[in-house]
Structures are given as C-alpha cells and as structure tokens.
Amino acid sequence: MTTYILRRVIQGLLVMLGVTFICFVIFRFTGDPAIIIAGQDATPAQVEEVRQAYGLDKPFYVQYLLWLSHAVRFEFGRSFISKVPALNLILERLPATVELALTAVFLALSLGICLGVAVSIRPRSLLSRLIMMGSLAGISTPTFLIGTILIMVFAVEFGVLPPFGRGDTVLIGNYWATNFLTLSGLAHLILPVLTLVGYQLAVLLRLTRAGMREVLGEEYIKTAWAKGLSPQRVVFKHALRNVLIPVVTMSGLMLGEILVFSIVTETIYQWPGMGNLLLTSIYEYDQPVIVTYIMLASIIILSINVGVDILYAFLNPKIRYD
Amino acid sequence: MTDRRRSKFRYDFLHDPSAVFGAAILAFFLLAALFAPLVAPHDPYDLTRVNMSDALKPPVWRAGGTSAFLLGADDRGRDILSTILFGCRTSLTVALGVVLLSGGFGVSLGLLAGYYGGKLDAVVMRLADTLFSFSTTLIAFLMLGLFKQRGVLMVIVAIAVVDWVRYARTMRGSVLEVKQEVYITAAKATGCSDARILLKHLLPNALAPIFVVAAVDMAVVIMIEATLSFLGVGVPLTEPSLGMMIAIGKNYVYAGMWWMVLFPGGAMVLLVIGINLFADWLREELNPKISRRR
Numbered sequence: 001m002t003t004y005i006l007r008r009v010i011q012g013l014l015v016m017l018g019v020t021f022i023c024f025v026i027f028r029f030t031g032d033p034a035i036i037i038a039g040q041d042a043t044p045a046q047v048e049e050v051r052q053a054y055g056l057d058k059p060f061y062v063q064y065l066l067w068l069s070h071a072v073r074f075e076f077g078r079s080f081i082s083k084v085p086a087l088n089l090i091l092e093r094l095p096a097t098v099e100l101a102l103t104a105v106f107l108a109l110s111l112g113i114c115l116g117v118a119v120s121i122r123p124r125s126l127l128s129r130l131i132m133m134g135s136l137a138g139i140s141t142p143t144f145l146i147g148t149i150l151i152m153v154f155a156v157e158f159g160v161l162p163p164f165g166r167g168d169t170v171l172i173g174n175y176w177a178t179n180f181l182t183l184s185g186l187a188h189l190i191l192p193v194l195t196l197v198g199y200q201l202a203v204l205l206r207l208t209r210a211g212m213r214e215v216l217g218e219e220y221i222k223t224a225w226a227k228g229l230s231p232q233r234v235v236f237k238h239a240l241r242n243v244l245i246p247v248v249t250m251s252g253l254m255l256g257e258i259l260v261f262s263i264v265t266e267t268i269y270q271w272p273g274m275g276n277l278l279l280t281s282i283y284e285y286d287q288p289v290i291v292t293y294i295m296l297a298s299i300i301i302l303s304i305n306v307g308v309d310i311l312y313a314f315l316n317p318k319i320r321y322d
Numbered sequence: 323m324t325d326r327r328r329s330k331f332r333y334d335f336l337h338d339p340s341a342v343f344g345a346a347i348l349a350f351f352l353l354a355a356l357f358a359p360l361v362a363p364h365d366p367y368d369l370t371r372v373n374m375s376d377a378l379k380p381p382v383w384r385a386g387g388t389s390a391f392l393l394g395a396d397d398r399g400r401d402i403l404s405t406i407l408f409g410c411r412t413s414l415t416v417a418l419g420v421v422l423l424s425g426g427f428g429v430s431l432g433l434l435a436g437y438y439g440g441k442l443d444a445v446v447m448r449l450a451d452t453l454f455s456f457s458t459t460l461i462a463f464l465m466l467g468l469f470k471q472r473g474v475l476m477v478i479v480a481i482a483v484v485d486w487v488r489y490a491r492t493m494r495g496s497v498l499e500v501k502q503e504v505y506i507t508a509a510k511a512t513g514c515s516d517a518r519i520l521l522k523h524l525l526p527n528a529l530a531p532i533f534v535v536a537a538v539d540m541a542v543v544i545m546i547e548a549t550l551s552f553l554g555v556g557v558p559l560t561e562p563s564l565g566m567m568i569a570i571g572k573n574y575v576y577a578g579m580w581w582m583v584l585f586p587g588g589a590m591v592l593l594v595i596g597i598n599l600f601a602d603w604l605r606e607e608l609n610p611k612i613s614r615r616r
Contacts, residue, residue, distance in 0.1 A: 145568060
C-alpha cells in the first residue's frame with residue numbers, strides 16, 4: 001500500500017515537471033521573457049540587466065533549471081496590464097471561482113445521484129421519462145447556451161435575477177470575500193450556479209442510472225430480493241454502493257471540465273473569478289498570468305487526481321498495489 | 323456480422339422510435355450541411371453580397387422583417403438561416419475530422435497497448451489518464467488561446483490532442499476481452515504473425531464498442547467546437563460557426579432580439595440530441611448486460 005501511494009505521488013510530481021517544461025517553452029518562445037519580466041516600459045539598459053540576472057543569455061537547459069527554481073517559488077513576473085505579481089492577481093480571484101464551482105459540484109453530485117437512483121427504480125413512470133428527457137436536453141446543451149438562455153428568461157424577460165457580477169460580499173478573515181452571507185450575494189449566485197450545474201448534473205444522473213440498471217440485473221440483487229430484504233436495503237445498501245465508486249471517481253475527474261466551464265460561466269456573467277481573468281489575459285497576451293493559471297490549475301487537478309486514486313485503492317480491495 | 327445478426331440489428335433499429343428519430347435528425351443535418359451552398363438563400367461569407375444596411379433585420383413574421391431574411395439578419399447583415407446552414411457545415415466537418423483523427427490514433431494505440439501489455443500498456447494508459455484529467459476542452463482552449471493561429475484544422479488538432487484517449491481506453495478494454503478467445507489462441511498456435519493477429523483477428527472483433535464511443539464523441543465535439551468559438555478562440559471570424567453566432571447574439575439579448583441566440587442554439591441542440599438518441603440506442607443494443615425490453 002505504501003509503495004502504491006508513493007508511486008502515485010512520484011508519478012504526479014513527474015507530470016508536474018512536464019507541465020513546468022511546457023510552461024517554460026510557452027514563456028520562452030512567445031515573446032521576449034526579459035521584456036516580460038522587466039515590464040514593457042523598462043529602458044533597454046534595465047532589460048539587459050534582467051537578461052543577465054535571469055541568465056537568459058545562457059544555454060537552453062541552464063535557462064530551464066533557472067526558470068524552474070523561480071517556478072517552485074511561484075515567481076512568474078508581473079502582469080503586463082496591472083503591473084502586480086501574477087500570482088497575487090490570481091489568488092485575489094480564487095475565492096469567487098471556488099465558491100461558484102464548489103456549490104455547483106455539490107448540487108450536481110447530490111441531485112445527480114438521487115435522481116439517477118429514482119429513475120432507475122421506476123424506469124417506466126411518467127416522471128422518470130420526463131427526467132430522462134430533461135437529462136437528454138441537459139447533455140445536449142453546452143454550458144454557454146444554458147447561461148445565455150437563463151439570462152434571457154430570468155434577467156431580461158422576467159427581470160427577477162441579476163445577470164452580472166457578484167453582488168454584495170462579506171470579507172472573512174481579511175482575504176476571503178464570500179457570497180453566502182448577503183441576500184444580494186446569494187441572488188447573484190443563482191444563475192451562474194444553475195448554468196454550471198446543468199451539464200454536469202445531466203452527466204452524473206445518466207451515469208448513475210446506467211450503473212444502477214446494470215447492477216439491478218445482477219444475481220446478488222436477485223438474491224437480496226429473494227431473501228425478503230426491504231426495498232430500501234436492496235436499493236441503497238446492495239445496489240447503490242456498487243454504483244457509487246465509479247460515479248465518485250468520475251466526479252473527481254470532472255474537475256478539469258469544471259475549470260473550463262467556469263471560464264465560460266464567469267465570462268457570461270462577468271463573475272470576477274480566475275476564469276474571467278484567464279480569458280482577458282489570453283486576449284491581452286498577458287503571459288505571466290496565463291502561465292501562473294496553468295501551473296495553479298495543474299497542481300489542483302493533479303493533487304485531486306492522486307488523492308482520488310489513493311482513496312479508490314482504500315475503497316476497492318480488488319485494486320492491485322504492485 | 324452474420325446475416326442473422328445483421329437482420330436483428332435492423333429489426334431492433336426500425337422498432338425503436340427514438341433511434342429512428344435520432345438518425346433522421348442526423349441525416350437531415352448531414353444533407354443540409356453537404357448541400358448548404360445549394361439550399362442556403364444567401365452566401366453569408368461573400369463580402370460583395372453582404373450589405374450592412376440589412377444588419378439586425380428581424381425574422382420575416384415580425385414588423386420590419388422581409389422574406390429575403392426568413393430568420394432575420396445578424397449585426398453585419400448576414401442572413402441567419404444561411405449562416406446556420408454553413409455553421410452546421412463547420413460543426414460537422416470538425417466533428418468528423420476529430421472522430422477520424424483521434425479515432426484512428428486512439429484505436430491503434432489501444433490495440434497495441436491491449437495486445438502487448440507490459441511497459442507499453444502502462445505508459446500509454448498513464449499518459450491517457452493524465453491527459454484526460456485535464457479535460458479535452460481545457461487543453462484545446464489553452465492551445466488555441468496561446469497559439470494565435472486560427473482555422474478549422476487547428477481546432478480539429480487541438481481537440482484531438484486529448485480526445486484520442488476515449489478511443490484508446492475503450493479499445494484496450496475490448497482487446498483485453500477478445501484476447502482471451504479461443505480463436506486468438508488458435509491463431510497463435512498455427513503460427514500467425516503478430517501483425518496478422520492484430521489486424522485480421524483482434525481489430526474486427528474488438529471494434530464494436532468503438533462505434534458507440536464515436537457516436538457520443540461526435541455530439542461532444544460539436545459542443546466543444548461551439549464553446550471554443552463562443553469564447554473567441556475557435557474558428558476565425560471569417561468562417562461560419564454556431565458558437566460564434568450565439569456569442570454575437572448574446573450582445574443583443576438585452577435588446578430583446580432572442581432569435582439571434584435561439585435559432586442557431588436550437589439548431590445545435592437539435593443536432594446534438596439527434597446524435598445522442600442514436601448513440602443511446604447503439605450503446606444498449608451492443609451491451610449484453612442490459613436485457614432489451616422486447
């Protein structure tokens with residue numbers, strides 16, 4: 001078990017090394033890094049100074065190692081546009097994205113599993129058919145279209161919900177601005193969360209239903225029915241447990257998707273999060289911010305992945321530890 | 323496929339209304355996309371014909387609409403109906419391109435990894451898992467955002483960078499099952515070369531699940547392309563795209579011009595639903611674990 005965990009952690013670190021190399025190539029070969037670091041309005045003498053200080057006149061591999069030593073300390077220079085360190089800029093936007101994404105993931109996961117189970121128990125009832133039709137529409141409508149339609153209906157047509165911004169936020173501990181403590185904050189959260197939930201909810205619902213349909217036909221479920229267990233026990237204890245592992249694994253792996261769909265959602269609603277910042281930075285060629293975002297996103301995605309793998313090994317005794 | 327299986331397949335298909343409906347929608351859009359230059363009332367990307375004075379014309383049934391622009395015109399005076407037809411053409415070109423490119427690559431890698439196992443298998447599958455956890459859309463978005471080159475081919479390649487993983491995983495799993503069959507052992511015993519076993523025995527027998535993956539993938543890719551174009555990193559402004567039409571229409575939502583979003587959006591959702599209905603049916607048809615209703 002220890003060797004298995006160790007191996008997964010080492011593999012994760014190797015992938016991270018690969019990501020730093022790709023980021024280095026982006027940084028080095030799209031624009032002159034000396035100008036990037038010194039800032040665009042630096043004098044030629046300052047640029048030359050930076051070039052020597054950062055070893056940009058040295059061979060490729062020396063440069064990479066130097067870059068790496070800065071990367072582990074998260075020093076990627078200052079943003080072209082706002083002139084503050086790129087990392088600070090992103091960390092400032094982090095709470096907005098985390099609150100939006102976590103609320104959406106929580107709702108998608110809990111509703112998706114509940115509805116998936118309900119639909120698989122009574123596959124032919126009218127309500128189940130309606131839910132399945134809804135989920136078909138859900139997986140067939142991209143996030144940006146859901147968002148635009150929600151704005152059309154609730155903000156333009158009925159005018160009941162605010163279509164942009166975060167509303168009033170409350171500062172917790174001088175850093176974390178939260179939406180959950182004011183009425184306006186909660187109202188501003190509704191449409192973006194619904195937008196982000198739609199597609200993921202439909203995917204998880206269908207995954208749960210597909211798993212349940214397979215499991216409910218297995219011999220051990222027939223046995224459970226035959227020995228007279230209550231329906232709740234059969235469905236939740238015997239069937240759902242065996243479906244849950246792939247569903248939870250899947251939702252752990254959906255993080256990359258959540259990140260990219262939060263870029264879409266934040267853009268539509270002018271939500272002041274990391275995704276919105278990334279898109280603006282891409283339009284404005286703001287490399288330091290882009291590279292910092294990629295590094296940060298990779299760290300989050302990889303650590304969650306390694307975490308899920310280790311959890312999975314604990315949950316499923318059949319997994320090979322070699 | 324034996325004759326008997328083929329006729330069961332046809333029977334099941336014709337007796338499942340949602341499968342026929344889905345396939346009909348897909349066929350309709352394929353024809354519309356193929357013959358777009360013939361059936362579209364305008365050529366929205368012929369700059370000599372597009373006239374700024376037609377900009378933001380409403381659909382024909384609303385005050386100020388003309389029969390020249392059945393579904394209205396966009397902010398530059400391009401006919402919305404024609405742009406939708408040409409946009410579907412782009413969507414389906416990208417979808418087929420990605421399915422062929424990543425399908426070809428993924429199936430070959432999955433075949434080799436499943437058959438040879440060992441180091442090759444471990445490396446390929448670990449790479450696949452890692453790439454997939456970053457998500458197809460995220461990688462494609464970053465690639466297209468960083469390399470400022472635009473074009474249908476760039477979009478296809480950027481999506482395929484991660485998308486092949488779907489095919490490789492499924493193919494590997496399928497090969498691992500088929501490898502156990504007696505006829506593979508027999509083929510080995512009679513001294514068949516590896517190449518012959520791979521191409522003549524394993525590939526055709528392990529390929530069935532790939533069709534389900536390809537069908538689902540088409541729907542997914544159409545949505546990814548639209549998302550990329552919506553964000554402004556997909557196909558260039560000079561090419562028609564449903565995602566871009568919706569991005570333009572979004573600016574006029576507050577002016578109440580819902581048709582600029584709902585017509586291209588509706589066309590895309592209908593196309594994707596059609597593909598998904600057909601894919602759903604195919605998955606159940608090919609899955610022996612689920613008993614058919616009849």
